[in-house]
Amino acid sequence: MTRLGLSVKATCCGDxxxxxxxxxxxxxxxxxxxxxGSIVPFAGWRRTRLLGESPLRQAARSxxxxxxxxxxxxxxxxxxxxxxxxKTHKNEVGHDPFGFDPETSRYALAVxxxxxxxxFRTEVYGIERVPEGRVLxxxxxxxxxxVDAVMIGSALMLDADPPRxxxxxxxxxxxxxxxxxxxxxxxxxxxxxxxxxxxxLQQEESIIxxxxxxxxxxxxxxxxxxxxxxxxGFVRLALETDTPIVPVAVIGGEEQYPSIxxxxxxxxxxxMPAFPVMPQVFFGMIAPLPTKxxxxxxxxxxxxGDADDDDSVIEEKVWLVKSTIQSMVNRGLRExxxxxV
Amino acid sequence: MSLSKPHARRGREGSYRxxxxxxPVARGVFGPTAQVRERVQPELVQPEPTKIAERRAAPTSxxxxxxxxxxxxxxxGICGRLGKxxxxxxxxxxxxxxxxxxxxxxxxxxxxxxxxxxRRKKMKDIFRGRNIRAVVHLGVLHDLRRSDRERHAWNIVAxxxxxxxxxxxxxxxxxxxxxxxxxxPQANNxxxxxxxxxxxxxxxxxxMRDLIELDxxxxxxxxxxxxxxxxxxxxxxxxxxxxxxxxxxxRLDRPVMVMGFDPMMQVVHEKDVVRAIQHALRPGVxxxxxxxxxxxxxxxHLIRKAGGRPRVVPAPLAKVALDQLWKLRLSSFPSQxxxxxRYVCMVDDSRARAELGFEPVHxxxxxxxxxxxxxxxxx
Numbered sequence: 001m002t003r004l005g006l007s008v009k010a011t012c013c014g015d016x017x018x019x020x021x022x023x024x025x026x027x028x029x030x031x032x033x034x035x036x037g038s039i040v041p042f043a044g045w046r047r048t049r050l051l052g053e054s055p056l057r058q059a060a061r062s063x064x065x066x067x068x069x070x071x072x073x074x075x076x077x078x079x080x081x082x083x084x085x086x087k088t089h090k091n092e093v094g095h096d097p098f099g100f101d102p103e104t105s106r107y108a109l110a111v112x113x114x115x116x117x118x119x120f121r122t123e124v125y126g127i128e129r130v131p132e133g134r135v136l137x138x139x140x141x142x143x144x145x146x147v148d149a150v151m152i153g154s155a156l157m158l159d160a161d162p163p164r165x166x167x168x169x170x171x172x173x174x175x176x177x178x179x180x181x182x183x184x185x186x187x188x189x190x191x192x193x194x195x196x197x198x199x200x201l202q203q204e205e206s207i208i209x210x211x212x213x214x215x216x217x218x219x220x221x222x223x224x225x226x227x228x229x230x231x232x233g234f235v236r237l238a239l240e241t242d243t244p245i246v247p248v249a250v251i252g253g254e255e256q257y258p259s260i261x262x263x264x265x266x267x268x269x270x271x272m273p274a275f276p277v278m279p280q281v282f283f284g285m286i287a288p289l290p291t292k293x294x295x296x297x298x299x300x301x302x303x304x305g306d307a308d309d310d311d312s313v314i315e316e317k318v319w320l321v322k323s324t325i326q327s328m329v330n331r332g333l334r335e336x337x338x339x340x341v
Numbered sequence: 342m343s344l345s346k347p348h349a350r351r352g353r354e355g356s357y358r359x360x361x362x363x364x365p366v367a368r369g370v371f372g373p374t375a376q377v378r379e380r381v382q383p384e385l386v387q388p389e390p391t392k393i394a395e396r397r398a399a400p401t402s403x404x405x406x407x408x409x410x411x412x413x414x415x416x417x418g419i420c421g422r423l424g425k426x427x428x429x430x431x432x433x434x435x436x437x438x439x440x441x442x443x444x445x446x447x448x449x450x451x452x453x454x455x456x457x458x459x460r461r462k463k464m465k466d467i468f469r470g471r472n473i474r475a476v477v478h479l480g481v482l483h484d485l486r487r488s489d490r491e492r493h494a495w496n497i498v499a500x501x502x503x504x505x506x507x508x509x510x511x512x513x514x515x516x517x518x519x520x521x522x523x524x525x526p527q528a529n530n531x532x533x534x535x536x537x538x539x540x541x542x543x544x545x546x547x548x549m550r551d552l553i554e555l556d557x558x559x560x561x562x563x564x565x566x567x568x569x570x571x572x573x574x575x576x577x578x579x580x581x582x583x584x585x586x587x588x589x590x591x592r593l594d595r596p597v598m599v600m601g602f603d604p605m606m607q608v609v610h611e612k613d614v615v616r617a618i619q620h621a622l623r624p625g626v627x628x629x630x631x632x633x634x635x636x637x638x639x640x641x642h643l644i645r646k647a648g649g650r651p652r653v654v655p656a657p658l659a660k661v662a663l664d665q666l667w668k669l670r671l672s673s674f675p676s677q678x679x680x681x682x683r684y685v686c687m688v689d690d691s692r693a694r695a696e697l698g699f700e701p702v703h704x705x706x707x708x709x710x711x712x713x714x715x716x717x718x719x720x
Contacts, residue, residue: 093636093705098532099605101639175528175684178601178656185605195531 064107071110075117075158079110082157086165089203098167098200099185108187112154119290120147120252124155126297129246130164135206135300136238136245137166140227140325141216143253143288144276151293152208152248167200168208169193194237201241209234211318218262218274224254225333227326235317240307244300247321249328251296255339256288257281291339296328412472413438414622415512417459417503418480419452420445422583423518427477427615428452431622438471440464441480459499468510475514475622476507481555483585485548485675496551497558504562507569514570516621517559518614521577521607521631523552526686532605533689536575536629546677563627572621574614576632577688581611581711586674591647591712598651599659602683603641609634610703610711620699630697631688635705640682647709656683 072079083106088096116122130137137156142148149168156164169192175181190196200207210216211230219228238245259276267275280289301324303317414431418424419439425448431437432449439445439454448454457463459480467473482495507515524534525542540556542549556573563571578587587608590596609632617632644651654662659679666672693699 091636093638095605095636095638095642097605097637099639172529178599180601181528181683182601182603190532191529193529193531195533195535199531199533 064110068106068110071113075113077113077158079106079113082163083109085163086157087204088165089205096188098188098190098196100165100188101186104183104186105188109154109157112150113158115147116151116154116158120151120293121290122151122155122252122293122295124159124295124297127155127159127295129297129299130156130160130206131244131246131300133204134201134241134243136201136234136243137206137208137248138234138245138321138325139208139210139248139250140225140329141210141212142219142224142250144217144257144259144278145288146210146217147256147288148250148253148293149208149210151250151253152295155295156206164206166206166208169197171214194233197237198241201237201243211322214273218259218276219254220262220276221254221258221260225251225329227322227329230318230322232311232314232318235303235314235321236307238301239303239305239309242304244302245321246300247298247325247328249296249298249325249332250293251329251332251336252291252293252339255291258289289340292336292341294332294336296332298324298328412436412474413453415440415467415473415476417441417476417478419454421479422581423579423611423614424479426611427479427618430615430619435622438467438473440467460494460502464502465506468506468512473510473512475516476503476512477516477518477618477622478503478559479518481518481552483552486670486673492551496555500555500558504558507562508566512569514572514622514624515559515562516572516574516618517555518618519552519556519559519573519575520579521575521686521688522549522681523556523575524686524688525549526604526680526684528684530685532685533687534631535689536631536692545680546675548675548677560629570624570627572626573629574617574621574632575629575688576609576614576617577607577634577686578609579611579614580608580708582715583611586678588712588715589673591644591649591709592715594649595652596644596649597659597663597682598640598644598653599679599682600653600655602656603639604681604683604685605637605687606640606643607634607637607687608643608705608708609701610708613701613703616702617693617697617699620697626697628692628696630693630699631690632693632699633688633690633701634708635701635703637687638705643709646705648713 068079083102088100088102091097137152139148139152153166153168156166165188167188167190170184170189172191172193174184175191190200197207211234212228213231215228219226234245237243257276257278257280259278261277263275263277267273301317301321305313305317413436415438416424416428416431417440419428419437420441420443424439424441425445428437428439428445429449432452437452439448439452440457440459441454442456442458444456445452445454455463455467478500480495480499482492484492504515506512521534523540523542524530524538525540525544525546527541527544531538540553543553556575559571559573562569563573579585580588580591582588591608613634614632617630620626621630638646641651656679660676663672663674663676663679667675690699
């Protein structure tokens with residue numbers, strides 16, 4: 001016991017001064033265990049507390065690192081190299097102005113890579129068509145949970161060369177939710193507003209857009225792969241910032257959570273956009289069904305014109321994008337052998 | 342030297358002319374308005390955007406030392422930390438007149454200080470007795486412990502009086518220090534607010550109403566009196582040795598953070614704000630400008646960089662606890678200010694960079710060192 005006590009004392013009082021407190025790179029280092037200087041587990045916890053690293057966070061970090069290693073072995077790709085390969089626009093103090101944190105994102109990318117390669121076995125076609133620089137990636141939305149966004153994002157990160165880091169625009173109310181409001185910006189998600197989108201495109205970033213919005217994601221099973229109305233905002237944004245639009249068809253999302261009805265009164269009560277009734281959840285299958293995802297990237301559209309044109313003029317361009325995605329979806333459905341293969 | 346050509350005389354000499362107590366000159370359409378323009382001949386300090394450069398009429402000679410602009414700068418609220426900093430910077434080039442309710446014992450010798458309430462009639466005598474070329478309004482009461490009535494009387498009524506005197510005596514420049522708080526932290530804010538964003542700061546926090554009204558008053562003065570160049574500065578959280586909520590928060594050893602929230606934050610050094618005010622005092626500059634500091638970072642990083650360790654508390658608990666501590670006068674933060682720890686309220690300073698020519702020079706390390714230094718001095 002005395003030995004334990006001594007070691008605790010030695011490590012907690014040892015060289016605090018050697019590590020300046022305001023050096024926030026210290027607690028990000030991987031060799032934290034090596035620097036602890038004792039073989040007794042958690043002997044250095046006092047010092048880590050002083051440096052702002054809680055034991056909980058330390059545990060989370062070690063689990064996260066393990067997940068990254070597992071994902072790298074399973075996928076056969078270097079996750080850290082992919083994260084390092086993306087271009088971000090850091091400000092004067094070395095942070096992304098929108099809060100993107102590569103440290104958190106590597107864990108998320110590891111999980112997404114496992115889903116992408118193993119769980120949904122995603123096939124990606126035509127990703128080389130995504131042009132360099134600013135781009136709007138417009139896709140059909142499906143599947144009750146936004147797994148399609150994760151699949152498109154991981155395809156751009158893992159399959160595109162060099163890796164592209166896409167941002168997606170999330171609902172405003174997510175910023176009011178604790179933990180989610182911290183997590184989303186760290187993963188590069190941005191609260192959906194025209195100002196934010198404009199700023200990101202001016203920084204030559206890529207944005208994933210689902211013009212169907214909540215209408216598309218909460219479709220019931222009988223309406224699967226039928227595109228609902230598209231909003232007009234994305235075309236106006238593309239015209240204003242002179243951005244190419246890449247249409248993407250996502251196949252496989254509609255079958256992951258088949259929903260038989262939308263229970264509207266409960267949705268209103270819970271202030272949710274929809275309350276899907278999903279039979280698989282009643283049978284205890286909370287995870288999505290392991291359908292096979294297929295992503296088809298189309299040729300980019302480059303529109304020109306006035307961003308403030310009448311709705312009728314903009315609608316023509318929107319219709320062009322929508323009909324392209326619909327025909328790509330139809331072709332993909334014809335070509336696939338089955339939902340799970 | 343005859344007094345018949347006062348403007349010509351002023352143009353040659355750098356000396357300060359104290360006119361006798363006389364009524365202000367009525368300036369009509371054809372009258373001495375041109376002379377007013379002439380009086381405000383700018384000096385060349387730095388290369389500036391073309392817009393401002395166009396307004397310059399006469400070039401100054403390069404060898405001659407920089408002449409001070411004619412007339413004095415009136416600084417209200419000069420005894421605050423920011424006011425003192427501004428006074429020390431300004432009095433080297435300009436004549437500074439200070440107005441504050443508090444005394445200013447350690448002031449530089451050439452600063453004339455009036456210890457008075459802005460609502461008193463003596464304020465008018467200052468305008469009447471001196472040639473005031475600019476007014477910098479820093480005398481804003483932020484203390485939320487004061488009653489609503491007192492804050493309204495000070496922030497709105499006194500400011501209105503000040504504006505009345507300014508229009509009566511045709512002061513050519515007004516600089517008002519507002520703040521980015523007037524936009525208010527909201528979940529649906531864009532990441533960077535520009536100057537056209539609505540002022541919604543009072544939506545969840547009634548204590549902000551005065552400050553928004555003050556900002557609006559300055560804006561309406563901007564439109565009503567085009568002959569006065571009105572500048573409204575909206576800096577993000579000013580930190581340094583000042584005693585405001587943001588600096589006091591960063592000085593805490595264990596500042597409270599709301600569990601599950603870690604918004605991006607902007608801070609700006611007090612001396613950068615002083616520089617921005619000096620930029621705003623140059624002739625030809627008018628409008629509303631957001632002022633941003635050296636860069637934005639998550640709140641948790643900011644606290645750790647300042648040497649603190651965040652104390653993470655769930656939002657409902659933090660609200661109840663802060664309410665009680667506020668009632669018992671143990672805390673200086675009202676619970677409504679917790680929104681600043683949850684949602685973003687950051688500004689886009691591209692207009693200030695382009696039109697004001699202002700860029701922050703103090704790095705984030707310097708900013709936080711100054712915040713910390715005061716804590717160690719106190720402790």
